[in-house]
Amino acid sequence: MTTTQDQSSTNSGAASSEAAEKRTVRFRIQRCLGPNKPAHWEAFDVPILAGEGANVISCLQYIARRPITADGKETDPVVWDSGCLEEVCGACTMIVNGQVRQSCSCLIDNEAPNDGDVISLQPMSKFPVVRDLWVDRQRMFHNLKRAHAWTPIDGLHDRGAGPQETAKNQETRYIFSTCMTCGCCLEACPQFLLVDEPAKWDESFVGANTIGQVRLFNLHPTAKEEAGERLEVLMGPGGVSDCGNAQNCVKVCPKEIPLTEGIAAMGRATTVKAVKQFFTGE
Template sequence: MPDPKNIRLKIKRQDRPDTKPYWQEFNLPHKPLANVISCLMDIQMNPVTRQGQAVTPVVWECNCLEEVCGSCTMNINGKVRQACTALVDALPQPIVLEPMSKFPIVRDLQVDRNRMFENLKKVKAWIHIDGTYDIGEGPVIPEKQRAKAYLLSECMTCGCCLEACPQFTKDNDFMGASTFSQVRLFNMHPTGAMEQEERLEAVMGEGGIADCGNAQVCVEVCPKKIPLTESIAEIGRETTLQLLKNLFLK
C-alpha cells in the first residue's frame, strides 16, 4: 500500500552516452496536482536519494509542460508518454522513469531525437513556395480537407510512435509512422502535392514504407491521437501507384 503522503520515484540514470546506467530512488512529499515534471523539479530543490545520499539533480528534457512541444517524452511505468501530462495521482507507485530506448542516450532521461528531424529533411516535409512576397491569398481549401490535415499537423515530433514501434531500432534506417504521416500531410496540400513524387520516392527506398510491419502500436501511444495507421495505409497506396507509374510511364 503506497503512503498517501509520499511519492516514490525510481529513476534510471546514466552519466554519459558511454557509461553504464544505474538506478536511484527518491521519496518526495505528496502535493496536490503533482505530475512527473513537478517531482523532477522537487528533486532539483533537494537532490537527495531515498537512502539519504546527496546526488546530482536528474537531467531531463522539457519545455512547454502542456503537451504541445514534444520535449518531455520518456518511459513512465514502462509506457512511453509525455511526462507533463503524467499526473502522479493517476500512477501506481513506485513511479518508474526511464529514458526512451530507441534513441541515443545523452544523459539520464535525455535522449537525442535528431534522427526524426533528419527524416523530415529526407522527405521534404515542407511546402515549396515561390517567395515570401505578398502575392495574395493562399489556395481555397475545403474545411473537411483542412480538418483532416490539421489532425496530422499536430504531430510534435515527440517520438512516442517510434519508441513503441517494433520495426524502429537504434541501428536501422526505418523512418517510422511520424515521418510517413508528414508525407501524407504535405501531399494532401494543393501546393505541397506538386512535390508529391519526390516525397514518395523518398519513402520507397531503404527504411521506407515497405519496412512497416503493421504492428499498429504507433497509433495507440500517440499523445495527439493522430490517425497514424491511416497515414501508413494511404502512403502505402500512394507508393504503389507511384511504382506503377514509374514502371509504365518512365
Template sequence: MPNATSQNGTVEDPAAPGVGRTRTVRFRVKRCDGPGKPSRWESFDVRVAQGEGANILACLQRIAANPVTAEGAKTTPVVWDAGCLEEVCGACTMVVNGRARQACSALIDTLAPNDGDEITLEPMSKFPVVRDLHVDRSRMFHTLKRLKAWAPIDGLYALGPGPREQPARQQERYAYSTCMTCGCCLEACPQFRLEPQPGRWDTAFVGANAIGQTLLFNEHAIAGELAPDRLDEMLAPGGVSDCGNAQNCVKVCPKEIPLTDAIAAIGRAATIHGLKRFFAR
C-alpha cells in the same frame, strides 16, 4: 508564502484549498552520465499532496532541489528535457512505467494514488541518451528534412491568398499537423530501431510520424508539388514498406493522430507511384 501583505494569492501554499493529505511517492530513475557511460538505477522519495495537480516534472523539480536518494546518498539532480509542460511541444517524452508518454501530462494522483507507490522513469530507448532522461531526437528532424516536409512557396512576399480548401480536407490535414515530433510512435514501434550513427538514418525505418507527415504535405495544394520526391523516399529502404502493422503507433500517440490511416494511404500512393515509376523508366 502568504504574508500579511499578500495581495495576489499565490497557489503555491501547501495549505491551498483543494489540496489534501500528502504521501510519499517513490521514483525509480534510470540514470546515465552520458553517451557510452553505463546506466544505473537510483530511487528518490518525493512528497506529493493529493489534489495539488503534481505531475512527473513537478516531482523531478523537487528531486533537483533535493538530490538525495531514497537510501540517503547524495547525488546530482536528474537531467530531463521539458518545454511547454502542457503536452504540445513534445520535449518531455520519456518512458513512464514502461510506456512512452509525455511526463508533463503524467499526473501523480493517477499514477501513484497511494502512499509508497512507485513510478519508474527511463529515457526513450530508440534514441541515443544524452544524459539521464534526456535523449537526442535529431534523427526525427533530419527525416523531416529528407522528406522535404515543407511547401515550396515562391518566397515570403505578398503573392495573394493560398489555395481554398474544403473543411473536411483541412480537418484531415490538421490532425496530422498536430504532430509534435515527440517520438512516442517510434519508441513503441517494433520496427523502429535505435541508430546512433547518422549515416544509417536514411536507410533505417522512418517510422509512423514521418509517414504521417508525408501524407500531411502531399495533401496540400502547394506542398503536394513535392509528393513524387516524398514517395520516392517512401519506396526506398526504410520507407513505408518497412512497417510491420503492429499498430502501436496509433495507440500511444498522445495527439491521437490516425497514423495507421496514413500508413495505409501512403502504402497505396507508394504502390501507384512505384508502378508509374516502373513503367515510365
C-alpha cells in the same frame, strides 16, 4: 483510462474532505552520466500532497532541489528535457512505468494514488541518451528533411492568398499537422530501432511520424509538387514498406493522429506510383 480517472475522482474527493492528505511516492529513475556510459538506477522519495496537481515534472523539480536518494545518499540532480508542460511541444517525452508518454501530463494522483507507490522513469530507448532522462531526437528532424516536409513556396513576398481548400481536406491535414515530433510512435514501434550513427539514418526506418508528414504535405495543393520526391523516399530503404503493422504508433500517439491510416494511404500512393513507373517509365 476510465478506471484511473474514476480512481482519481474518488481520491480527490477523499482528499478534500480530510484536508491535504500527504503520501510518499518513490521514483525509480534510470540514470546515465552521458553517451556510452553505463546506466544505473536510483530511487528517490517524493512527498505528494493529494490534489495539488503534482505531475512527474513537479516531482523531478523537487528532486532537483534536493538530490538525495531514498537511502540517504547525496547524488547529482537528475537531468531531463522539458518545454511547454502542456503536452504540445513534445520535449518531456520519456518512459513512465514502462510506457512512453509526455511526463508533464502524467499526474501523480492517477499514476501513484497510494502511499508507497512506485513510478519508474527511463529515457526513451530509441534515441541516444544525452544524460539521465534526456535523449537526442535529432534523427526525427533529420527525417523531416529526408521527407521534404515543407511547402515549396516561391518566397515570402505578397502573392495573394494560398490555394482554396475544402473543409474536409483541411480537417484531414490538420490532425496530421498537430504532430509535435515527440517520438512516442517511434519508441513504441518494433520496427524503429536505435541508430547511433547519423550516417546510417538515411537507410533506417523513418517511422510513423514522418510517414504521417508525407501524408500531410502530399495533400496540400502546393506541397504536392514534391509528392514524387517524398514517395521516392518512402519507397527506398527505411521507407513505408518497412512498417510491420504492429500499429503501436496509433495507440501511443498523445495527439491521437490516425498514423496507421497515414501509413496505409502512403502504401496506396507508393503502389500507384510503382505501377505508373512500371508502365510509363516516369
